[in-house]
Amino acid sequence: MYACVVHAAGDLRIEERDGAEPGPGQVVVGIEYGGICGSDLHYYREGGVGDFRVREPLVLGHEVVGRIVAVGAGVDNLSTGTAVGIHPATTCGVCAECVAGRSNICAYSNYLGSAARTPHIQGGFVQELVVRADQVRVLPESLELKTAVLAEPLSVAIHAVRQAGEVDGKRVLVTGAGPIGLLVVAAAKRSGAEYVVSTDLQETPLRLAAQVGADETVKVGDGRRLEDIDVAIEASGTAGGLRTCLEQVRRGGTVVQVGTLPPGDTGFPGNLLMTRELTLRGAFRFAEEFDTAIEWLVEGIGLAPIVTHSFPLEEARAAFELASDRGAASKVLLEISGRTPR
Incomplete structure (x- = not known):
C-alpha cells in the first residue's frame, strides 16, 4: 500500500x-x-x-x-x-x-x-x-x-466557538477565511450567533464565507471599524489577526485564538487586554465535539x-x-x- x-x-x-x-x-x-x-x-x-x-x-x-x-x-x-x-x-x-x-x-x-x-x-x-x-x-x-x-476540522471550529462561551444572540468576528475560519463562521451561526463578520486578505475566501453563513465580509486593510463585536475568534494564525481581534472586540469581550501562530513569541497589544478587561482564551483541537460535528453534517449544515x-x-x-x-x-x-x- x-x-x-x-x-x-x-x-x-x-x-x-x-x-x-x-x-x-x-x-x-x-x-x-x-x-x-x-x-x-x-x-x-x-x-x-x-x-x-x-x-x-x-x-x-x-x-x-x-x-x-x-x-x-x-x-x-x-x-x-x-x-x-x-x-x-x-x-x-x-x-x-x-x-x-x-x-x-x-x-x-x-x-x-x-x-x-x-x-x-x-x-x-x-x-x-x-x-x-x-x-x-x-x-x-x-x-x-x-x-x-x-467532521474533524468542523470539530475544531465547534470547540473554538464553545471556548467563547454562549454566542447565542451575539455578534461574532472571525479573522481568517481559510477552511477553519469558514467552519468557525458556520459553527457560530449554527450555535445561534446573531451576526457574524468574516475578514480576510483575499476576495475568494470571503465569497465562500458568505456562502456558509457570514452576514458581512471585510477585506483586510479597508480601515473599517466594526461595531459591537461581543466575541472575536482568530483563525488566521497571524499576529495581525490577533491584534485585530483585540482591537475590534468590545470592552469586556472575549477573544479566542484557534489559528496556529508562528513558532516562538508573538507580540500583541497586551495593554488592551488589561485596560478593556478582555478575556483571551486558546482553543486546541477538540474532544467530544467530534460526535457533534457528525450530527451536524448528517443534519445538513451546508x-x-x-x-x-x-x-x-x-x-x-x-x-x-x-x-x-x-x-x-x-x-x-x-x-x-x-x-x-x-
Missing part, C-alpha cells in the same frame, strides 16, 4: 508501506478521503507547525474517513464494509485534564500525523490505517464520505462550498501546492483508496 510522507520542508513523497493487520481491539480502515489541513501544509512548506518540527519521515493527515476492511480480536460491534469517521486522538484517560473532560489538552495524547512527539505519530494519508476500535464512529450511508471528511478540489493520492504534491494558494482553493481532498472490503 502507499502513503503520503513528508521528510523535510518541500520534500513530499508517495512511498510504499507494509500492509496493515489489526491487533486485538483494533480495526483496519481503508481510507477513501483525506482533507489537507493547515498543519499538513505547514509540515510540507516549512518542515514543522508551530513548535513541532519534522525530525523523521512523517505520514501526514488527520482528517480521514473510509470503510472498515478488517477487524481484530475482541471487536464485536463493527464489521467490514462499514463507513466510518476516525477521531484522530488517543489520550491517557487518567490525567487531571482527561478526568476534567478536557482530553484535547492531555499531555500524553497521540494525534494522527503529528510531530509533537518523537517517534512521530504517523498519520492517516495511507491506503490502510490501523486504529483502535474506539476511535471510529459509524457513519450513516446517507452521509457522503466526501462530506464526512469535514458546508459544500468549502470543499473545492480533489486529487488522487499520486498527485499529492499538486494537491498540496493548490491547497497553499488560498486565492484559488479552500479545502483540498486526497482520494486515497477505493478498495473494496476484504
Whole structure:
C-alpha cells in the first residue's frame, strides 16, 4: 500500500508501506478521503507547525474517513464494509485534564500525523490505517464520505466557538477565511450567533464565507471599524489577526485564538487586554465535539462550498501546492483508496 510522507520542508513523497493487520481491539480502515489541513501544509512548506518540527519521515493527515476492511480480536460491534469517521486522538484517560473532560489538552495524547512527539505519530494519508476500535464512529450511508471528511476540522471550529462561551444572540468576528475560519463562521451561526463578520486578505475566501453563513465580509486593510463585536475568534494564525481581534472586540469581550501562530513569541497589544478587561482564551483541537460535528453534517449544515478540489493520492504534491494558494482553493481532498472490503 502507499502513503503520503513528508521528510523535510518541500520534500513530499508517495512511498510504499507494509500492509496493515489489526491487533486485538483494533480495526483496519481503508481510507477513501483525506482533507489537507493547515498543519499538513505547514509540515510540507516549512518542515514543522508551530513548535513541532519534522525530525523523521512523517505520514501526514488527520482528517480521514473510509470503510472498515478488517477487524481484530475482541471487536464485536463493527464489521467490514462499514463507513466510518476516525477521531484522530488517543489520550491517557487518567490525567487531571482527561478526568476534567478536557482530553484535547492531555499531555500524553497521540494525534494522527503529528510531530509533537518523537517517534512521530504517523498519520492517516495511507491506503490502510490501523486504529483502535474506539476511535471510529459509524457513519450513516446517507452521509457522503466526501462530506464526512469535514467532521474533524468542523470539530475544531465547534470547540473554538464553545471556548467563547454562549454566542447565542451575539455578534461574532472571525479573522481568517481559510477552511477553519469558514467552519468557525458556520459553527457560530449554527450555535445561534446573531451576526457574524468574516475578514480576510483575499476576495475568494470571503465569497465562500458568505456562502456558509457570514452576514458581512471585510477585506483586510479597508480601515473599517466594526461595531459591537461581543466575541472575536482568530483563525488566521497571524499576529495581525490577533491584534485585530483585540482591537475590534468590545470592552469586556472575549477573544479566542484557534489559528496556529508562528513558532516562538508573538507580540500583541497586551495593554488592551488589561485596560478593556478582555478575556483571551486558546482553543486546541477538540474532544467530544467530534460526535457533534457528525450530527451536524448528517443534519445538513451546508458546508459544500468549502470543499473545492480533489486529487488522487499520486498527485499529492499538486494537491498540496493548490491547497497553499488560498486565492484559488479552500479545502483540498486526497482520494486515497477505493478498495473494496476484504
